Structure formats: structure tokens, C-alpha cells
Amino acid sequence: MNLPKNEKIKVEFKNVAKQFGDRVILKDFSLQIPEGKTVVILGGSGTGKSVSIKCLLGLLNPDKGDILVDGKSVVKLKEKHQYNLMKKFGMLFQFGALFDSLTNWENVSFAFLEHGMDRDKAKKIAIEKLALVGLGKHVADLMPAEISGGMKKRVSLARAICTNPEIVLYDEPTTGLDPITADTIDRLIVEMRDKLNITGIAITHDMQSAFKIADYIALLYQGEIIYYDTVENTKTTDNPYVKQFINGEENGPIDFFSN
Ligand SMILES: Nc1ncnc2c1ncn2[C@@H]1O[C@H](COP(=O)(O)OP(=O)(O)OP(=O)(O)O)[C@@H](O)[C@H]1O
Ligand SMILES: [Mg+2]
Numbered sequence: 001m002n003l004p005k006n007e008k009i010k011v012e013f014k015n016v017a018k019q020f021g022d023r024v025i026l027k028d029f030s031l032q033i034p035e036g037k038t039v040v041i042l043g044g045s046g047t048g049k050s051v052s053i054k055c056l057l058g059l060l061n062p063d064k065g066d067i068l069v070d071g072k073s074v075v076k077l078k079e080k081h082q083y084n085l086m087k088k089f090g091m092l093f094q095f096g097a098l099f100d101s102l103t104n105w106e107n108v109s110f111a112f113l114e115h116g117m118d119r120d121k122a123k124k125i126a127i128e129k130l131a132l133v134g135l136g137k138h139v140a141d142l143m144p145a146e147i148s149g150g151m152k153k154r155v156s157l158a159r160a161i162c163t164n165p166e167i168v169l170y171d172e173p174t175t176g177l178d179p180i181t182a183d184t185i186d187r188l189i190v191e192m193r194d195k196l197n198i199t200g201i202a203i204t205h206d207m208q209s210a211f212k213i214a215d216y217i218a219l220l221y222q223g224e225i226i227y228y229d230t231v232e233n234t235k236t237t238d239n240p241y242v243k244q245f246i247n248g249e250e251n252g253p254i255d256f257f258s259n
Helices: 050-058 081-084 103-109 110-114 119-132 149-160 179-196 207-213 231-235 240-247
Strands: 011-019 022-035 038-042 062-067 089-090 167-171 199-203 216-220 222-232
Touching: 011 050, 011 199, 022 038, 022 050, 022 167, 022 199, 022 216, 022 222, 038 179, 038 207, 050 062, 050 167, 050 199, 050 216, 062 240, 081 119, 089 149, 103 110, 110 179, 110 207, 119 149, 149 179, 149 231, 179 207, 207 231, 216 231, 216 240, 222 231
Parallel strands: 038 199, 038 216, 089 167, 167 199
Antiparallel strands: 011 022, 011 062, 216 222
């Protein structure tokens, strides 16, 4: 699918290939991600979703192809440029991944504290970000162990947006949450997009969540994006690969054991 003309492309994967030894993971991965929209990348376990994200962050180098952010290649950047690129990104890790030994506000402002920001200032920003995800001031001084799993996810989300990133990567944002908490997180992701014009790239196996947060849905299969369309079209698609994935069926064109 070509993106509608009114979309401005924020991130573009161009024919990216990546293999480890003789195992080809990404073969010809191309995807355009529009600014201020959320794209969900679907794909079976081990198909290379995380590898593609790592290539975008410069943690892995593609063997072939290019990745552009704001029209500029981000492949093989020198250290200083890599650092500037990282400032554009926020990351919501699977399972939250908060530091247990830090308070919630220290977790949220971690990047600032690392760079030596004054603690009072860093705390003030953290409290503002916590408010954005619906958490009150009292949560700031608590430890992650003292709050629920859903609240931890919110703290993680506050951390992901703390530095005002332009692009946020969500890795399994709702995995392991009960449906109500998952719905709250989904709504927050949509709200962040709308309030802060965040470009989102999300990986999820949770189709309900995908339909709620996505503007566009892409399916990665055998190293390529074989499907890309709006969420509305995806709900009624005839594409057998997508249908199999959405319905979680064992029988269909996707061979889940080919990896
Ligand atoms: N640094 C690496 N060295 C060697 N192989 C790797 C490396 N990183 C990933 N792989 C392999 O690449 C394949 C794709 O991994 P990746 O983590 O991208 O899968 P995924 O699509 O994110 O799966 P999941 O949904 O389970 O998270 C896997 O087979 C994995 O073993
Ligand atoms: Mg992964």
C-alpha cells in the first residue's frame, strides 16, 4: 500500500536486509511510517520485529538497504549523530523494565538524572509526565514495588515520553495486563499521539489492542512486509495471511513453524 498523499513520512525502511550467519531474518523490509500516526507491526514470534526496531535505533546495522528518519539516513551514524538521533526516540519496553532501586520519579526522569540535571528540576518534570499518564503526585516518591502492574506500565509510559520524543517505540505495551488496564494503556497511547503528535511504532500480539491504537497495520512475514493498510481496511480484509493472524488460526498460509 502507498500511504495517502497527505501523510508526511517520518520513518522509512528501504529494502532492509539483515542476517545472522546464514539465517536470513529481514530479506527486503520496506515500510513508511507517517508522522503523528501509530503503526502496529504484526508478525509471528522470531520473524524479526525486534531486529527491525534495533536497526532503526542503530543497535544493529542492516546488511543492505537504508533507514531514514526525517528523510536522513540513520544507518552507520557516527557517535555524536547517533546520540542526537536517540533523543528523538522514546521506548516503552516489554514488562515496563523499571529500575527497582529507584523511586518512580527517578525512573521517569532517568535520562535527565544521567545527564546531571538538577534533582528538583528533574522531579518537577517527572511529576508533570506522571500527571499526563493519569498518576498523582504521591506516586512520584513510591518505589515501583509499591504500585500495581498497570501503574508500572503508566510510569514506564511517562518515562518513554519524558524527553519529549518525536517517535515512541512500544514493545508489547499491553502484554500481561488485565483487559481493563490494557484498555487504559491503549487509550493513553492514543492520547499521547493526539496531544503530543507522537509517531508510534508498536509491536503487539494483542489484536484488540492493535485495533485500538493503530492508524495503520503492517504484517511482517518471511523477512518482508507483506501487508500494509489502514486499521479500517484491516478489520475487513480478505488477505489470508492477515486473517489468519487476526483470528489466531493454526491453519492458513502462514507456517508458524518455519522459523
Ligand atoms: N544479535 C543476534 N544474533 C543472532 N541472532 C539474532 C540476534 N538478534 C535476533 N536474532 C534472531 O533473529 C530472529 C528474529 O528475532 P526478533 O527478536 O526480531 O524476533 P521478534 O519478531 O521480535 O519475535 P518475538 O515476537 O518473539 O519478540 C530470531 O530467530 C533471533 O534468534
Ligand atoms: Mg521481539
